Amino acid sequence: MTTPMGPATAATGTLLGKAGGQNDHLAGSHTRRGKPKIDRIYYLFLLPSLILFTLAITVPALVGIFYSFTNFIGFGDWQLVGITNYIAVFSDPLILSSYLFTFGFAVVTVFVVNAIAFLLAVALTSRIRMKAALRAVFVIPMVISAIVIAYVFKYLFANSLPALGAATGIGWMQESILANENLAWVAIVIVTAWQSIPGALLIYIAGLLSIPGEVYEAADIDGASAWTRLRSITLPLVAGYVIINIILGFKGYLNAYDVIVGLTQGGPGTATRSIAMTIFTGFTGGDYAYQMANATLFFIITVLISIIQLRITRGKAALS
Template sequence: MTTPTIPAAAATGSLLGNAERGPTDHLAGAPSRRGKAKTDPVYYLFLIPTLILFTLAITLPAILGIFYSFTNFIGFGDWELVGFTNYIAVFSDPAILSSYLFTFGFSIVTVLIVNAIAFLLAVALTSRIRLKAPLRAIFVIPMVISGIVIAFVFKYLFSNSLPALGAATGIPWLQESILANENLAWIGIVIVTAWQSIPGALLIYIAGLLSIPGEVYEAADIDGASTWVRLRSITLPLVAGYVLINIILGFKGYLNAYDIIVGLTAGGPGTATRSIAMTIFTGFTGGDYAYQMANATMFFIIAVLISILQLRISRGKAALS
């Protein structure tokens, strides 16, 4: 038996090629260390200024505010550390507890109303009706108008137009502005907030409804499913994720309600419609800086806990689906 020979040139070339590739590069598919991707400097060019601005505008003021919540600082001058005195006072302040009660009650009611109306409108606008494109454009208009402008327009409506209409028609309950009634003023705030918020929720619901395959409804029609059965057994389960998104976004936004309340009632009558945000900002200008910073810190912690709870619920929904 003869041993096969390798040509010298081929052997030399093979050895030189292996030497150039390195001790491990001869393995098939082995990654080259020299081929490691490098981060584009442009990435840092955009990232670093953003981080600096975020730190200076948000992170440092937040840390400084939390520190001042443990002092008797009034916004200027000298201050001293007072420990948890401000936090203890916040828990026993009926005005602050009332603002928390109003804000959470207002947020829950508004979330329910906004999502119910937006979902029904989305179902109508995605069905076979005429002029649905112009109707969608009309419903989106409130999104592009400033909240304070909307509040002033509705304030004139509630305080002048509707009472004049009530006097002309002889309807007693229209002759008085609901914004002047401390038991009814919150209804006006809910109406105006819902009017502005429904278009955003509507767009999300339309996107969810359009993502449902048409074959599903065709199969339901073949089985003779009624409109209610289709809504309950097909539409709602398939858009449950979109419902959750609207609830999370809406609830977080309504907890920070400020501009519409300022424009409509300025927190009145009395303090009947004063939200948490209004209470905090009023304290900043009224010499209660450290006291309201304690309130703001508590509100921040509550918002974080709500966000964590909503995140877990959303992950649970995603796992089930």
């Protein structure tokens, strides 16, 4: 408050701030840890997003959590009903099966996407022809809207594949896998993977390019095979990128919605209903408070997962 930097203008804030920090440090005044004092202008930069985040995310979330303890249907009178909604959520086979489906789907998809994206990235950073053109081709799925992709694939699964199966006489192909209660999820994994591999691929390419060439040269001199190089050099050095991809991917797949709506609408039956789809019925079906309880539980679960993932990431960082 009393530093000479107090009335600094926005234009010179950064510079003066730095200088002020040094002065404080030299003088050994109130900043005991020796950290430079942060100029308030940075808080100003944060303010707009903080306000927007509070208004658009935090407040509605708190309102939603409050309503999960009522019997509100989205309109009209309501009463506090305690934890009735939460008890009902835990005994609802529909909600439990949607959690089972969504987590299973997310785990499988994370694995498929990262395995394929990593191998593709290795191939696309090695010495091959037409590298730039191939990279561009592989990124195309990322720019197409998920719902469009889903509808195109729906046609392929429902018409083209069975037609191909009929033409070649392959029995299992003649029935659409979208209509098979036990296999529809495979189609959803395939389409989601097709769409999200490019994103993971770009991160892996960036990771692979950041590995200095010298380590490979040294490995060559030591006579390491391609497999040993991949396992002992490439993988450990891109471990951070693998973790980023897994966390981002897992978080995204837990919110699966558009691809499923386009492909199966949660069917056949309720075999492929995701958590997000179930929550959304709260709005379309006038079951607002109940699904808010579901959403609150989902929020708590995702927070727990994020904390665990953060712990693991920190552990990795400390190791390297």
